[in-house]
Amino acid sequence: MELFGKMGRLPAALLSLFFILASRVSPSIAGDTLTPTQPLADGQELISAGERFILGFFSPIKTNNCYIGIWYKVSPPTVVWVANRQHPISERNGSLSITVNGTLIITDQNSKTIWSSGSSGLANPVAQLLDDGNFIVKEANIPGSFAWQSSDYPSDTLLPGMKLGWNLKSGLNRNVTSWTSPSDPAPGPYTMGVDLHGNPQIILWEGSSQLWRVGPWNGKTLAGIPDILRYKIFILDFVIKNDEVFYMYNTTSTSFITRLTVNYTGFVQRLVWLDDSKMWSSYMSEPKDQCDYVSQCGAYGVCNTDDSPICSCLQGFKPRSPTNWDLREGKDGCTRRMGLDCQNGTDGFVIVKDVKLPDTSRSMVDRSMGLDECRATCLRNCSCTAYASANINGSGCIIWTTELTDIRVYSFGGQDLYVRLAAADLGPGLHHSHSRTMVGTVVGCVLGTLLFASVGICIWIQRRRRAGAITFASHRNNEYKEGKDWELPLFDLGTIIVATNNFSIENKLGKGGFGPVYKGKLGEEQEIAVKRLSKTSAQGADEFMNEVTLIAKLQHRNLVRLLGCCTQGEEKMLVYEYMPNKSLDAFLFDKDKGVLLDWQTRYNIIEGIAQGLLYLHRDSRLRIIHRDLKASNILLDKDMNPKISDFGLARIFREDETALNTRRVVGTYGYMSPEYAMYGAFSVKSDVFSFGVLVLEIISGKKNRGDFISEHEGNLLAHAWGLWKEGNGLELVDESLSNSISIAEALNSIKVGLLCVQECPKDRPTMSSVVLMLGSKNTSLPDPKHPGFFPTRTSSEIESSKSKTDSASINELSVTIVEGR
Structure with a gap:
């Protein structure tokens, strides 16, 4: 049934298929129609008249289970409907047939019925695959009528012309439900459908909880997706009648290949097929921000x-x-x-x-x-x-x-x-x-002035929009010239002392370039992490204010949340949400803890970091280059969701800026791009390089800089590049993942990582392209060029570097400053 059996040393293009289609014993049966005298055997296909859709048997990757599905006739094939999603055939030789009364039946190798469509009561039935992807049961030679249709029972995909919603006469509720995982099409936790209560609206549920409210119809679009009105590709409609309530969309041209899907990670994606590049492009992905x-x-x-x-x-x-x-x-x-x-x-x-x-x-x-x-x-x-x-x-x-x-x-x-x-x-x-009314005004007073080098920084409390809000203004003209006010709650030093038990050693989480980090508790439930600027720290008021002014304005689920700060007396402290699972490196580079990071968790971390970086580079109000992205600056919440942290070294880019130069090179060796480490040139592509290093570290469980690789191999990038060129990319994968690895996702991720660490910045993709490549599982990605890795270093040099750069990584934001050469 599967296209290939054991993994062996097959080409990456084959291994990275998202779906492994059943082997074809004979290409198809008679066109697009199934009759009682001609069932569909395993290995045969129905092809719609216009050759847009195929119906047949398929097996998701990593399984021997077999299903009847419908997929777009594109490469790689994209399954849009599954008949027996809860009842797979465990072995070969299944069959799809239509009975003499019009009932569709799937039987296994023992002729046992595992799925049926229900009786249609027809006299001369046939089943036909239409060119809109709908599979119908009807009377033969009677056009325009049908007794059953697949579009009444969507899987995870809504195609143009399909209805999402209710037939109020029959009680039929058409909703779209995610797969459980890429290898299991059984109904997952995420469902999108029409809620009939009050003014009908579309809701995305996670189990029984509402996750995203797409909202009611406002006459032109759904309330939760107003941006779609800017584009003329789609025609939307929402019908509210006595006998039915449903949402439907179509395209302005039948040449468009598109789908609306609820994926297994809980996102609703509207995807469009790009024929030139042979890949799906994400036209829309929701929820897109915290307010969604x-x-x-x-x-x-x-x-x-x-x-x-x-x-x-x-x-x-x-x-x-x-x-x-x-x-x-x-x-x-x-x-x-x-x-x-x-x-x-x-x-x-x-x-x-x-x-x-x-x-x-x-x-x-x-x-x-x-x-x-x-x-x-x-x-x-x-x-x-x-x-x-x-x-x-x-x-x-x-x-x-x-x-x-x-x-x-x-x-x-x-x-x-x-x-x-x-x-x-x-x-x-x-x-x-x-x-848009805010909360009111408060009386404040000027707190004091912090000096660093020749740059004056003023912190004061003004009449602002809420009780306890503090407005910070930075005048560091050489760093950025925003001239904007920022708000952030100010914590009293006494409150922090009580929360951290007077900065007791038992509460100390670690120590980084900024200074020590302490765990604390406000009240009965609110856990916090407090970064306390050390008087001997290499960083100072400059980095402190940089972090305050930047992260106070950032809101994304994959960025750590800054709760406030304390600037009382000589103290400078940042108060963050507490991350119970500490930082990524605490798991990734620990042999015992590394086994807790199965493949799905690692892949989710990769995707989450990519989404957070995309927000920084493109979607936030400020265009921000992080400049110190590394494993110790990725914090993990209780559900192992990644949060990018440490914005002390970040820089704001104006819209007309694409690259900057600095004489003060800051960051961590092994994650810095060559053009930045050598010449002080940085851009969004510098962060992309760091992200690529992280991807390869997450997949391999090894540090880019370290003594785990022999002298002649250099670093992890050189090692990964060598394996990829030899066609042995899967050898890079952490041995602990042998029981959970998704071959397609792993190879796709390795390739994305290598594309990100290419030596020439213009060859590296943007983060928007990276997010698309990670989500598409596409085999047609460009081939990576030579990565930008540094020359081999001796063991003594490695140890010296480690002593300078490695630091505790428990809710702390370590920074290594490397002077330009």
């Missing part, structure tokens, strides 16, 4: 990725838990400052513009009502908390009578929300720009 995840800022909170912190309260509301709010934990939400006064009719409304409307599952909708009538109806209902137009053009009425949750701000395509407030909260003094 359901109700990050709780009831009456507004999430805005352009703000720092990302959560604010609606006008007329205040944080329900000020302490948690100051620690940037906004899920407790907000509460009213003044109660409503419905009886005397003094309540009014404030307009909140450009938002994703709140969760509509408990709202009431009248599509015939205008906006003025909607307002009046809300005022008459003492339980009404807000109203809005059902459609973006101003027609229809949505009324909320419960708390408003999952509100976020958009820069494009949002709607107006009318929030009900008491008269006392309608004053102009509380208005925020675009009516």
